[in-house]
Amino acid sequence: EKENPLKVNHPFWGTNIIAVGSGKGGVGKSTVTANLAFALQREGNKVGIIDADIYGYSIPRLMGLEGGRVRGKDGRILPLEREGVKIISIGSFTDSEDKPIIWRAPMILGVLKQFMEEVDWGELDYLLIDLPPGTGDSPLNIMQMLPNTNLLIVTTPQASASHVAGRVGFLANEVDVHILGVIENMSYFQCSNCGEKYKIFGEGETEELAIRLNTSILGRIPLITEIREKSDEGNPTTLSGGAGEKIFQ
Amino acid sequence: EKENPLKVNHPFWGTNIIAVGSGKGGVGKSTVTANLAFALQREGNKVGIIDADIYGYSIPRLMGLEGGRVRGKDGRILPLEREGVKIISIGSFTDSEDKPIIWRAPMILGVLKQFMEEVDWGELDYLLIDLPPGTGDSPLNIMQMLPNTNLLIVTTPQASASHVAGRVGFLANEVDVHILGVIENMSYFQCSNCGEKYKIFGEGETEELAIRLNTSILGRIPLITEIREKSDEGNPTTLSGGAGEKIFQ
Ligand SMILES: Nc1ncnc2c1ncn2[C@@H]1O[C@H](COP(=O)(O)OP(=O)(O)O)[C@@H](O)[C@H]1O
Numbered sequence: 001e002k003e004n005p006l007k008v009n010h011p012f013w014g015t016n017i018i019a020v021g022s023g024k025g026g027v028g029k030s031t032v033t034a035n036l037a038f039a040l041q042r043e044g045n046k047v048g049i050i051d052a053d054i055y056g057y058s059i060p061r062l063m064g065l066e067g068g069r070v071r072g073k074d075g076r077i078l079p080l081e082r083e084g085v086k087i088i089s090i091g092s093f094t095d096s097e098d099k100p101i102i103w104r105a106p107m108i109l110g111v112l113k114q115f116m117e118e119v120d121w122g123e124l125d126y127l128l129i130d131l132p133p134g135t136g137d138s139p140l141n142i143m144q145m146l147p148n149t150n151l152l153i154v155t156t157p158q159a160s161a162s163h164v165a166g167r168v169g170f171l172a173n174e175v176d177v178h179i180l181g182v183i184e185n186m187s188y189f190q191c192s193n194c195g196e197k198y199k200i201f202g203e204g205e206t207e208e209l210a211i212r213l214n215t216s217i218l219g220r221i222p223l224i225t226e227i228r229e230k231s232d233e234g235n236p237t238t239l240s241g242g243a244g245e246k247i248f249q
Numbered sequence: 250e251k252e253n254p255l256k257v258n259h260p261f262w263g264t265n266i267i268a269v270g271s272g273k274g275g276v277g278k279s280t281v282t283a284n285l286a287f288a289l290q291r292e293g294n295k296v297g298i299i300d301a302d303i304y305g306y307s308i309p310r311l312m313g314l315e316g317g318r319v320r321g322k323d324g325r326i327l328p329l330e331r332e333g334v335k336i337i338s339i340g341s342f343t344d345s346e347d348k349p350i351i352w353r354a355p356m357i358l359g360v361l362k363q364f365m366e367e368v369d370w371g372e373l374d375y376l377l378i379d380l381p382p383g384t385g386d387s388p389l390n391i392m393q394m395l396p397n398t399n400l401l402i403v404t405t406p407q408a409s410a411s412h413v414a415g416r417v418g419f420l421a422n423e424v425d426v427h428i429l430g431v432i433e434n435m436s437y438f439q440c441s442n443c444g445e446k447y448k449i450f451g452e453g454e455t456e457e458l459a460i461r462l463n464t465s466i467l468g469r470i471p472l473i474t475e476i477r478e479k480s481d482e483g484n485p486t487t488l489s490g491g492a493g494e495k496i497f498q
């Protein structure tokens with residue numbers, strides 16, 4: 001009998017499982033995942049992250065664990081760690097960021113199944129799953145692998161982003177995954193010299209998205225240069241107490 | 250014998266074929282494709298666009314052809330048109346933007362083969378192909394379907410974008426697709442109130458990308474609210490003579 005990659009023998013009883021999705025890439029999904037993980041950890045929770053974006057993995061770099069290599073112990077995979085947050089990503093298995101990964105969909109599900117079954121997570125209060133972009137079968141399958149998975153949607157203010165994010169929400173509804181809410185990122189930019197605010201990417205679409213999906217907007221994050229700077233350094237904002245910290249709490 | 254979707258019987262002899270790719274989503278790849286098409290058309294060229302981003306199609310909306318439905322005539326598919334630029338997109342076949350498309354990879358290649366073989370393009374000077382995001386086999390296969398395809402890479406200043414864009418460049422090198430160059434988008438934001446410039450997404454990474462891929466930076470586009478506004482209206486900047494027009498020329 002062929003193994004069904006969607007049937008996972010997992011250790012996450014009592015863990016809050018939150019898949020973070022966006023549909024469209026480049027909206028800040030991974031940045032929100034990394035910052036949310038640290039914000040939850042600072043409140044005293046044990047947190048893990050599965051980087052399920054196999055083709056566009058970015059969690060290791062965001063967490064400052066870019067060069068880290070995964071090791072095994074007694075047949076189990078040891079996750080990498082930063083300030084107590086545990087992460088597993090295909091990026092920690094490959095030898096260089098420049099080499100494209102070309103895997104077929106079934107292999108990807110097999111790898112994710114291993115991330116869920118064979119990694120030595122210990123007890124977790126929260127497991128965040130950074131979903132791949134797109135609205136095809138990949139995010140849909142991943143949301144169904146673990147029981148009681150919730151979905152957190154990240155979008156930016158423009159219609160082109162919220163429409164694609166909406167498709168992920170529709171997918172979640174079809175497989176009875178509960179939608180926690182929507183986070184709007186890059187909401188506006190404020191000039192630090194004169195205080196003028198600019199809604200570069202527009203406004204009003206996220207409200208419509210939340211209504212369409214019968215959910216609520218959990219927060220709005222402005223476009224802040226420091227958030228990008230800290231991410232590039234591998235030091236998510238919440239970790240270094242920067243301007244973004246208050247936002248992510 | 251199973252049909253090989255990568256063997257396409259096409260009518261594009263003498264046409265310049267430019268695939269536009271980015272690896273990471275949300276960097277402005279489709280915006281650049283739509284604006285480039287109009288800039289080329291304004292110089293007197295006949296231009297067509299294939300929206301190969303099946304899961305995240307956005308060309309119809311960008312071109313103001315969102316509600317347009319594709320029709321057939323004598324067994325051929327008639328492309329939609331805006332100011333003389335012809336487009337074909339899966340978005341013009343589906344009934345609603347909110348419904349996710351869940352197709353397996355072979356079906357997608359079959360659809361793209363039809364876009365190349367059965368659409369009544371007439372004579373074209375340029376065919377632009379808006380590639381799907383990602384660095385998996387999908388953009389790789391599409392770049393190989395038509396002979397003499399060139400690749401134009403769109404990226405934003407941050408390392409996380411240029412690293413993923415680099416993977417698409419490596420794929421192109423592996424299958425002898427010529428890289429035309431790199432366009433850096435969202436290079437900076439300038440406050441229209443006091444003139445202060447902000448490099449929100451950083452700088453310097455695109456230069457390194459161009460060196461790694463042995464190619465050059467063809468242009469830089471700042472973050473301009475009007476580019477997004479016009480895109481949302483379905484009126485690419487070059488069409489309406491806005492601030493972006495000079496940039497895209
Ligand atoms: N609120 C923000 N302000 C400034 N830069 C941001 C913000 N959110 C994300 N970014 C930057 O935008 C880029 C895209 O974010 P990323 O998390 O990689 O997006 P995704 O995971 O959706 O592809 C990154 O360079 C990141 O640093």
Ligand SMILES: Nc1ncnc2c1ncn2[C@@H]1O[C@H](COP(=O)(O)OP(=O)(O)O)[C@@H](O)[C@H]1O
Nearest residue numbers: 158274275276277278279280472473476477480
């Ligand atoms: N230079 C720019 N200035 C302002 N907004 C931009 C710019 N380039 C792209 N955008 C906006 O950013 C969003 C993402 O662009 P899009 O072309 O959809 O990206 P991609 O095709 O790479 O996913 C769109 O809302 C678009 O209007």
Ligand SMILES: [Zn+2]
Nearest residue numbers: 191194440443
């Ligand atoms: Zn100012």
